[in-house]
Amino acid sequence: MKRLTVYVLTTCVLIGFLYQRDVASQIGAVKELAPGVYFHEGDLRGKGHCNNGWVIFDDYVLVVDANFPSGAQEIIPKIKAQTSKPIRFAFDTHHHGDHSYGNQIWVDNGAVPIAHENVVAEMRKYETGLFGGQPGRWENEVKVREDLKGTKLKAPSLLYRDLMIFDDGKHRVELRYFGVGHTHGDGFAWLPNEKILFTGDAAVNGPFNYMGDGDSGAWIDTLGKAQKLGAAIVAPGHGPAGDARVLEAQRQYFVALRSEVEKRKRLTPDRVMADVPAIRGTLLKQHATYIDTAPASTGFESQVAQVYKELTGKEFPKRAALDDARRAHERHHGIAD
C-alpha cells in the first residue's frame, strides 16, 4: 500500500511537472493573457526571435517589441487574424536587434516605432552606420541574417522620457522607465487594470541574460522598482510568461551572481576565470533557470567576466575560442559585434 502511494504520488508529481512545462512554454502560440491582451513566445534558439505582446484598443493595436524582421512578419498575420483594427504602434523595449530591427516592417504596415529616448541614444552608440559613422551592429548582422537584407534599420521616432500612456477607457498601457538594467533604455509596458507587465529583456525566463550593454548593480535596482508595480502576470523578453516570481527570480539571480564575484574581486582575472565552474556550481543550486548548462555555452563565463569588470575595471584574458562562442551567443540576441 505504501509503495502504491509513493508510486501514485511520484506519477502525479511527474505528470504535474510535464503539464506545467507544457503549458508554460508554447513557442509560436498566441496566448491570451486577458481580454484583448496577447503574448507570443518567440523562437529564440531557432530564429533568434524575441517575445511579443499586443493590446487591441478600440481603434488600434499597440505591439510590444518589433522583433527581427522575420519575427515581425510572423506576428503580423497572427494579429490580423484576430482584428481588422490598424496596428498603429510598435514599442521597442530596447535597442537590441531582436527587439528593434523589425521596425521598418511595422512602418511598412502603418505603425510608428516608439521607445524610451535612451533607445535612440543607444542606437547612436552601437548603430553608428545608421547615423553616418562607421559600420555598426546592423552592418555586421546583415552579413549573417537573411531577413535583414530586404529592409533597413529604422530608429524609433516617437519617444518618451518618464511615462507614455495609452488609454481608451477599456485598456490602459503605461510605458515606463526605471533606469539602467539590461541596457540604458529599458522600457516596460504596464497594464494596471489587468496587472500585466511586459518587461523586454530586463527580465527573462530562461538562460538568456546578456549583460554586456547594461550594469548588473543598477539592474537589480531597476527590477526592484518594477516589482513595486505589483504585477500578477509577467511577460518577459525571452522564455515563457509567468507570475511575479519571474521578476523576483531574475533579481535574485543577479544578487547571487554579484555576491559570488564580489567575494573574488581582489583576485586576478585569471584566478576568477578559473573559478567560473565553482561559481556556476554554487549558483546552479538555486538559480538554474538562468544558467545555460550546455557544454559549449560560454554565456555564464561572459556574465562573470562582465560583473568582475563592473566591480574592478579589469577584464578577463581574451581567448579566441571564448570570443567565437560569445559572438555566436550574442548573435542570438542580434548584438554580435
Ligand SMILES: [Zn+2]
Ligand atoms: Zn536584449
